[in-house]
Amino acid sequence: MSLDNILSITGKPGLYQLKNKARSGFVVQSIVDNKTSIVGMNHNVSVLKDISIYTYDAEMPLKDVFNKMAAKEDQGPAINHKSSKEELSAYFNEVLPEYDEDRVYPSDIKKVVQWYNILQKNDLLPSEEDAASEEE
Structure with a gap:
């Protein structure tokens, strides 16, 4: 699965799959609970x-980054996103040791880990084949 239709919406928890475009915004479906809703243009998507x-x-x-996390976890779930800042930073440093600690905040790491776990649980992680086909 590719990340082309997976959305993060400011002010709404979790991740969403784009279903359709509407005049006043987007029709999305929550990946967590499968509820469909309309997101207006005033939301940051x-x-x-x-x-x-x-x-x-x-x-x-x-x-x-997700592919590196999947390789580290053998396609399984990652650390809980509710872990402490220190645990999340240490985990992220194992996955991506070259990440810029001054510009990648603990809240960013928390979000990435949470998104990975949502995608992994729903079998929506991008595969290496997806990455190769996107480059072509």
């Missing part, structure tokens, strides 16, 4: 495909 994590060298696309 981010497509996971467009999100990157700062590293010291460049920015790493979120799908690559």
